[in-house]
Amino acid sequence: MDSRILSAEHARESGVDRPWEQTNEDWWDWYLSLADARDGAPTELVAVDPPDAVALPTLDELREELATPYELGSEAVERFERDGYVKLRDVLSPGALAAGRAEVLRLAAAGDGPGRSGFLSMDLMWRSGSEVLELFALSPRIGRIAADLLQVAEVRLYHDNVLSKEPGCGRTPWHFDAHHFPIASRDVVTSWVPLQAIPAPMGPLAFAAGKDVWKTAEAVDFSSTDDSYDRGVAEAFRAADVQVDDSPFALGEISFHHSWCFHYARPNATTQPRMVHASTYFADGARLVDEPTMVSGDWQRFMPGARPGAVIDTPLNPIVSR
Template sequence: MESRILSTEHARESGVDQQWEQTNEDWWDWYLSLADASDAAPTELVEEPPPATVPLPSLADLAQELATPYALTGEQRERFAADGYVKLPAVVSPGALAAARAEVERLAAAGDGPGRSGFLSMDLMWQAGSEVLRLFALSPRLGRLAADLLGTTDVRLYHDNVLSKEPGCGRTPWHFDAHHFPIASTDVVTSWLPLQAIPEAMGPLAFAAGRNTWKLAEDTDFSATDDSYDRGVAEAFRAAGVRVDDSPFALGEMSFHHSWCFHYARANATTQPRMVMASTYFADGARLVDEPTMVSGDWQRFMPGAEPGGRIDTPLNPIVSA
């Protein structure tokens, strides 16, 4: 599965063969700067009401909900295997989502706020002292879904990530996560759980359907300095007639995308932040790649002490599928 975008030689050519030295926010600012400039950030925002107020569950009820298995159908498994992603309805209740959102808002207010681009990224939330967010990050309901979709016995958490695209924040460029994650395995999946419904104008995560669709973008050179990669990938998909699923997310719906599934998101053109909890899982037994690069961002914080080429089993990467 060696791809030009992942090769060490190409990392050198495109100037990404260094470690990322700045913050995670800086990483997102840099990354969003690579988005197609012609798909400009909106100047007029669509009025969107805040999520409805609902009663919050007790911690015990939340723990129970997030530990209860989700009944994945054969069709949903097949869709993930064929398309590289799947959207699942009603995985998390409105009350549980509201509890997570309240915690995210509390912790965000105490932090530094989003970077220049309006993209707020907060990771390792289960280490931030919030029991609610710890229950989400370590949720067996979500971890089991990740393992079952990958068809593996157990998965470990790579990292959890709160992603808040503030009103007016621009486009997330086309990419696939295997490009970022320094994990030497094809059994890697990311869950993307919106903390409110995501209508079209808010920029739902959009997926290029097809397990092997990434091959169409293989010859598109990655650029660390301009939007040519985002535009080139979009053009390759258009030319090949790839189906792109940019459908809205209902409240409680979430997606899982394989690390080779290309995805992007339009700008958030609404008056509300687009809040999401994204967690990445990998099959137990996977190893750290030999040469992580700057595209891998802040990976040392997510796997402290993991050695290039070594099996990943740090205390921050627990098995979560039990």
């Protein structure tokens, strides 16, 4: 791992029981550095065409689409309960996705670009001044799906972010989000909305199937300085014959994964960026953990004023399921 990624204090010890001191982009550079080095950046890229040009919806049309309820069905809820994740087809139209992608490209061009890992993360997009991405993050259509999958009355937004793996960007290591989110609740889920189709060489998000599969890797020690955790989890899953779903994403298909669902992604071995808008939701009434750690990243930006052990209810964590 490149030692320049961590601060001097973080680099001295391998534990995580202290706050993150750097930027969120630094956090992603650090986290990707923990991926199995044997599955690193590709040396040759597969040529992939950009998404087809489509007519962009007006803001009113996009607002209506993102507010219209999605017919989830009991089978999807049962799959989520059984497997810890679910992939749903035709949740968003090509026009809505094209509008989101155009906004991401615009904001990315105006920013500082991806970190040294080739991974671009932009957070709190609903507060960036982009009306389009605000509609995505606060979408009742997506928020209601999240609440229904968790089988809770209402969900609040933890934060949204844009995750863009640039061409040649390497592997995202095995992880589960409960390790990152400083939320003292099991009712936490993340929507993962690809802003284009994701063929296999682009590195679709891959899930370890099974609600309790995290117990298979429970004995693997996390390391903040090398790839031993990523390797250890992969080995534990192979030994237990855990089913891993690394299937491509069709255009308009999105996924929801529970905070205890293990997932990873292979490198982006294509000539196009893999752009995703992700939002994390938690059940209304959840509390902040007593002791956030460096793995929680810059959580104060997402829950300003929230106090350890107290119910999370800040202006940046609105209810989004209605």
